[in-house]
Amino acid sequence: xxxxxxxxxxxxxxxxxxxxxxxxxxxxxxxxxxxxxxxxxxxxxxxxxxxxxxxxxxxxxxxxxxxxxxxxxxxxxxxxxxxxxxxxxxxxxxxxxxxxxxxxxxxxxxxxxxxxxxxxxxxxxxxxxxxxxxxxxxxxxxxxxxxxxxxxxxxxxxxxxxxxxxxxxxxxxxxxxxxxxxxxxxxxxxxxxxxxxxxxxxxxxxxxxxxxxxxxxxxxxxxxxxxxxxxxxxxxxxxxxxxxxxxxxxxxxxxxxxxxxxxxxxxxxxxxxxxxxxxxxxxxxxxxxxxxxxxxxxxxxxxxxxxxxxxxxxxxxxxxxxxxxxxxxxxxxxxxxxxxxxxxxxxxxxxxxxxxxxxxxxxxxxxxxxx
Numbered sequence: 406x407x408x409x410x411x412x413x414x415x416x417x418x419x420x421x422x423x424x425x426x427x428x429x430x431x432x433x434x435x436x437x438x439x440x441x442x443x444x445x446x447x448x449x450x451x452x453x454x455x456x457x458x459x460x461x462x463x464x465x466x467x468x469x470x471x472x473x474x475x476x477x478x479x480x481x482x483x484x485x486x487x488x489x490x491x492x493x494x495x496x497x498x499x500x501x502x503x504x505x506x507x508x509x510x511x512x513x514x515x516x517x518x519x520x521x522x523x524x525x526x527x528x529x530x531x532x533x534x535x536x537x538x539x540x541x542x543x544x545x546x547x548x549x550x551x552x553x554x555x556x557x558x559x560x561x562x563x564x565x566x567x568x569x570x571x572x573x574x575x576x577x578x579x580x581x582x583x584x585x586x587x588x589x590x591x592x593x594x595x596x597x598x599x600x601x602x603x604x605x606x607x608x609x610x611x612x613x614x615x616x617x618x619x620x621x622x623x624x625x626x627x628x629x630x631x632x633x634x635x636x637x638x639x640x641x642x643x644x645x646x647x648x649x650x651x652x653x654x655x656x657x658x659x660x661x662x663x664x665x666x667x668x669x670x671x672x673x674x675x676x677x678x679x680x681x682x683x684x685x686x687x688x689x690x691x692x693x694x695x696x697x698x699x700x701x702x703x704x705x706x707x708x709x710x711x712x713x714x715x716x717x718x719x720x721x722x723x724x725x726x727x728x729x730x731x732x733x734x735x736x737x738x739x740x741x742x743x744x745x746x747x748x749x750x751x752x753x754x755x756x757x758x759x760x761x762x763x764x765x766x767x768x769x770x771x772x773x774x775x776x
Contacts, residue, residue, distance in 0.1 A: 427472070432482050432548050432609055434469045435558060438462070439602035446594040456573045459594060463566035466601065470562035473555045481611065481674070482548040493542045493614075497534050500618045501527065507625060507651070516644050522651035526621075526658050533662055534614075541614065541671060549611035549674050557608035557736055564728045565601045572597065572720040579718050583634065593633060597724065600626040604729055608736055613661045613671040620657060620701070623730050624650040630721040631714050642713030649710045653700030660693030677743050691744050694737055695754050702734030705761045715774075 442462045449455040504527040511519030534541065576590050600623060607619035627650065632643035665671055667686055676687060698704075703711035714726045724730075738745070738754060745751030 426482070427475070428480055428482050428550060431469055431472050432550075435466070435473075435562065435605040436602050436609070438469070439466060439598040439605070443595045443598035443602065446591050446598065449591065452577075452588070452590070455590065455594065459569055459573055462598065463570050466562045466566045470559050473550065473558055480550040482550065482609075491542065492547070496615055496618050500530060500534075500614075500621070503618070503621055503625060504530070507621075507647070510628070510647075514640070514644055516648065518648050519644065519651060522648055522655060525655050526651070529662065530658060533658075533665075537665065540669065541665075547612045547615055548609045550609070553736070553739060554608050557732070558605055560732070561601060561604045561608065561729050565597075565604070565724055568720050568724045568728070569594070569597055569601070571723075572718075575720055576718065589633065593630075593718075596626050596629045596633075597720075600630075600725065600730070604733065607733055611673050613664065613673060616673070617654075617657055617661060620697070620733065621654055623725075623733060624654060624701075627714070627725050627730055630725060631717045633717060633721065636716075639716045642710070642716050646710040646714050649700050649707055653697035653707075656693045656700070657697035660690045660697065663687075663690035663693065673740065677741070687744060688748060688750055691741050692750055694741060695745075695750070698734035698737040699757070700734070701737075702731045704734070704757055705764070708761065708765065 439462065442458060445458060446455060449458065504523050507523040508520045508527070511517065511521075511523060572593070576593060580588055580590070603619045603622035603626065607616055607623065610616040610619060624647065628643045628647040631646055632640050661671060664676065664687055667690065668676065670676075700707045711726055711731065715722055717726075738758075742751070745754060
């Protein structure tokens, strides 16, 4: 079953000149494998089996990421379908389900700000996807390999996997300290590996709608992990992290819709190659993407959610809020740096980042908490 699921033929992934490609295998494994493992963690209640799977999955992820280092230059990886179903349709449905779940979370927590921000994404996304479905699905390869994406996959898969292995011992001691009668580790490792698959998808995606989907998955994972201990403080800080990142998600979606309106496409590679429209015409949409990057990377004035996120267990702080998730915003800005280069917008983004770095570094000197 798993062998069939991981074959490029199943995903419709083939080399344009015929035959399977190693890149296709690597992309599928780096994204789909941790997601499948995350679902298994929900079912596994035996700690020995679960811990063994964490180690085995981490080793496979690390080896897969190292496989990407064989590629140099740029390479597009196309996708067509999964079991005869258009993958764009699958992601669209999952996007709607994700946003609907976040609306439910907002209602359950009586946070109407969360529900409204999720609704502000769901309604325009539904209109956009349904109105321009054919044009959006005509886009070319959904994934793109280059030096930046490969470096990010190495960071995510190697550091993330090592943190996951470290979590095995840490979470046992953490739960012993909390005196929990029922372990929450199945859910914890479910979210951790779901996050790793989503982050790999985020940095490999060439289609902005796919990138947006993985972007919002990491937002939800962050919320779930910050609230993991279910204390009043952790839930309060998780809610703040969720609404700030959802605010960025609204900006991200506006940016995508504006880019499509000006170029008729949503492929990042086409935008950066200058084959769509002159760079100056998409500065406004890119500004909205930079706004989303600021919220995700906790740049001033959105830094408060990251400080509150430190109530989460240490592996969460190390994985999401130090080494990987906050780097998603940095990645997005660097990805669009050819458009930003030499512009007033680029200067403002660089200045804001430098100011955030300098001020927070100065503040950190006086802190005694290692986090």
